[in-house]
Amino acid sequence: MQMDERKLRILQAVIADYISTAQPIGSRTIAKKYKLGISSATIRNEMSDLEEMGYLEQPHTSAGRVPSERGYRLYVDRLMQIKNLSRREQEIIVRELGDRMDEIESIIRKTARILSQLTRYTSLVMNSHIRGCRLRHIHFVPVDSNSLVAVIVTDSGIVKNTIIKTTDPVSSEYLESLTRAANDKFAGITIGELNRCTESEDYKRIVYRYSLLDTLIPLLAESLNTSRGEDVYADGMSNIFNFPEYSDVTKAKNLLALIEEKEQLMSILNRMGSGKGVMISIGSELDNNCIKDCSLVTATYRAGENEIGKIGIIGPTRMEYDRVVAVLEFITDYLTGMVERQLEE
Amino acid sequence: MQMDERKLRILQAVIADYISTAQPIGSRTIAKKYKLGISSATIRNEMSDLEEMGYLEQPHTSAGRVPSERGYRLYVDRLMQIKNLSRREQEIIVRELGDRMDEIESIIRKTARILSQLTRYTSLVMNSHIRGCRLRHIHFVPVDSNSLVAVIVTDSGIVKNTIIKTTDPVSSEYLESLTRAANDKFAGITIGELNRCTESEDYKRIVYRYSLLDTLIPLLAESLNTSRGEDVYADGMSNIFNFPEYSDVTKAKNLLALIEEKEQLMSILNRMGSGKGVMISIGSELDNNCIKDCSLVTATYRAGENEIGKIGIIGPTRMEYDRVVAVLEFITDYLTGMVERQLEE
């Protein structure tokens, strides 16, 4: 059995119809709705072939057909045409996100909100490790006699702060000179290098003068490098109830529980690959039992070569892939542009 | 018709049983399970009275009875006995939360996680406006030529940062002197006063020397005072599926959608009152149609007289109030203690 143009067009019609109706599709429906110039009987034969080839499935003998994971895979790889966003949708994105880098936390939330509103699915936004980012500024700010805040500004405009407790009291004057010294020495290196730089001659010289740094820098480096640096935010979770596939409560619960389990969710997102363009994982490709009837579509945005974060949409395998891909591409480009403008300054 | 001891005990039995079984309770069940020394027929008569008085309801003629909102209200006000947390549960809380004030964001998440795990309901954690908190330190940290971060540390140890864009380039030396000047003048006043202080003579004098402050302080004050200062975090949303009342998908969707709608959720939390002790709102008392079959139990934690935040549990009106109240009381006390230790330092 081999694939031909007509089979592809029938498969495309079945998938398009199933995505919009969630009902098994019969040969007559295809014959009526899509003017393929062939009768339902012919379509019936072709659909039977497509089933044999593994692209369609039958819920039961006398029902229509439903795309299989393999069918969706073929669809997203070869058949679907990515729709451009309407002018209005683009305007919404630009208006909501603004054109300047704001606080990272705020961008994450806004992005998640827009994603879920435009797609009507659940959106995920993850900010990655900032290991690869370069330190633009570091500031030590006193809190009380035994604790201080280290404020880090990276070249991509990300601001982070970490509370650090010290054993001995520290004066604010001392912190000021510490700030100056740290900026002199560490500005420009990457966060990842902070870990390793404790070996360098330069470091030893400066620690000799400012002994507290020897405690601070490792603490800081650790805090920035551990999982705390990574985080994932979800929005539009109630959207999952828009789809009949989640009228089964246990399925809805599974999905929701997974989304709340940030650790697991991040590992799934991290497995998605971070090449340029949009990544799609369908059903069992996700390799996680809780979401075996879900699809995940993600895109990575970056500053230069550094991955800054991932955005994604999770929903039923019967997903409007064309639309979701379009939205993700647009928003990723927009975010990347925003970061780049920031870098240029 | 008037209430007597026996009616109260029957009501208590009905509510306790309904909370654990979610099934309408019949007179025979009460007679068998709870040794009240009276027959089912007597109980039947009493239950009929309790219904007439508005404390019980009948789903249909030949079913058992279910507590009404009024019944729950009486129960939480007069009947329930708050259970103490087990040693093991207390240990979990202490272990997870630690004993020192960490970053506020991290505390919020941990608290939400513990709350939902211990109660098996959905937890809410809100941090309130920090208007009433006093400024301990303010620091301006350069980001790039046209933007800076204002880092605020309050006396209760809360750290906040806000990105501020400036029209003209600012040197980091200038920011340093600005930081010194601002600390001199503003340390010790409350965040709320930041708004009003622009009228004072002192302020005018300092602005005369550091003209940029005239732009920064209002921006900062606004950013700290607007809704951004308030935030609410939810955890354990998938727990709602543990309860048969949410096997109806539209109900689950309603609740979930409300929890995602932070603005509305905060206004509900803010309406809850912030007296000492635990507040309970049952069903229509919440005055919101989406959650008219939910109950919300909240507690406020504070530093001195300032409200720092609220923690709460939302779930079906058939809620284990006694347990939830115990958990909330314990955690609020614990958080308050943590803040106070911080203040003493």
Place this chain on the structure above:
DNA sequence: GGTTAGCACTCTATAAAGGAGAGTGCTAAC
């Protein structure tokens, strides 16, 4: 007068039975 046993009655939930409808696969004709 309050309490209780007994019983008829009501209502729901569950299972069984009987179409209606949609879709298929096969055959035979084009």
Place this chain on the structure above:
DNA sequence: GTTAGCACTCTCCTTTATAGAGTGCTAACC
């Protein structure tokens, strides 16, 4: 290779019957 026709299959919905739980009422009891 394509198509019309048709018997067959399977689900879904409605109807019907039945079991079970619980009530309210009455009459007897202490």
